[in-house]
Amino acid sequence: MLVLDLCVPPDEVDRARALGALWNTERQLWQVPAGSDPMPFAAWLVAGLECNIRAPGYFVATTPFCCWRCRGITHVHGFALPAGYEALNTDDESxxxxxxxxxDSPTFVYHIDCLSLEPMERMRSVTDTYRLCYDRGLDAYHWLNVCHYCGLQLNDTAVFSELGYGxxxxxxxxxxxxxxxxxxAPFTASAGGWWLGSQLFDSMTFALPHRSISKV
Ligand SMILES: [Zn+2]
Structure with missing residues (x-):
């Protein structure tokens, strides 16, 4: 199982240690021990996971979703970016x-393995069911939705890219x-997928500014 590297500022070391972070003497950094819930450590994730998508503003998105294990109607969450967001490209020649x-169209962002602090904190103020999880199948950590009722990890493919769902x-x-x-507020992430465009974006429900949303 993967061990997560953390970047802990000196004045937060005591807090990281109290949460269970371990010091790796060889590599001179703090780590989340294998098998621990990574969520409490999410703000210290090393962004060596290089960010590849960014925007000056973003949407927090939510929609009902039927859990395929318990059949409960849970809510799933995600991030959407308005048209004009930027992606990191590598020039093959240089x-x-x-x-x-x-x-030039809005997009949802998924397969996120690293989130900048602002959107992370924002999402945490809305829900605790969109969280950093260990994905056994991929042997990697990702931000995923989990079922509010049974805790099942709802993979991003089902939530973000299956036509007619999520x-x-x-x-x-x-x-x-x-x-x-x-x-x-600015959004930055390291993500594996963004779904390009939909004329249906305009048919979605645009809510009042985020602070008026109650916890789901
Ligand atoms: Zn469930």
């Missing part, structure tokens, strides 16, 4: 990375069940 404005609506009627709350 080998240099550069930021490029992506397609954040991939087929009809305007389905799109209405997706609520988007805009947050006027």
């Amino acid at each position: 080998g240099e990375d550069y930021w490029e404005e992506a397609d 954040f991939m609506p087929l009809t305007p009627e389905q799109a209405k069940h997706i609520t988007l709350c805009y947050v006027d």
Whole structure:
């Protein structure tokens, strides 16, 4: 099982140690022990996991979702970016990375393995069921939705990219069940997927600013 590397500022070392972080003498850094819940340590994750997507503002998205194990109607959460977000590209010829404005349409972001602090804290104020999890199948840590009722990890493919489910609506009627709350703060993440564009974005429900949302 993977051990997670942390980047703990000197004045937060006591707190990290109290939460169970272990000091790796050889590598001179703090780590989450294998098998521990990574969530309490999420703010100290080393972003050696290089960020590859960013935007000056973002949406916190939520929609009802039927858990395939317990059949409970839970809520799933995610991040969406307005048109004009940027993705990191690598120039094959020069080998240099550069930021490029992506397609001119909004997108959902998924397969996130590293989140910047602001969106992470924002999401934590909304829900504790979108969380950093250990994914056994991939032997990796990802931000995933878990069922509110039975705790099942709901994989991102099902939540974000299966037509007619979750954040991939087929009809305007389905799109209405997706609520988007805009947050006027920068978003940065290391992500494996962003679903490009949907004319149905405009059919989703745009909620009042995020602070008015109660915990789901
Ligand atoms: Zn369930």
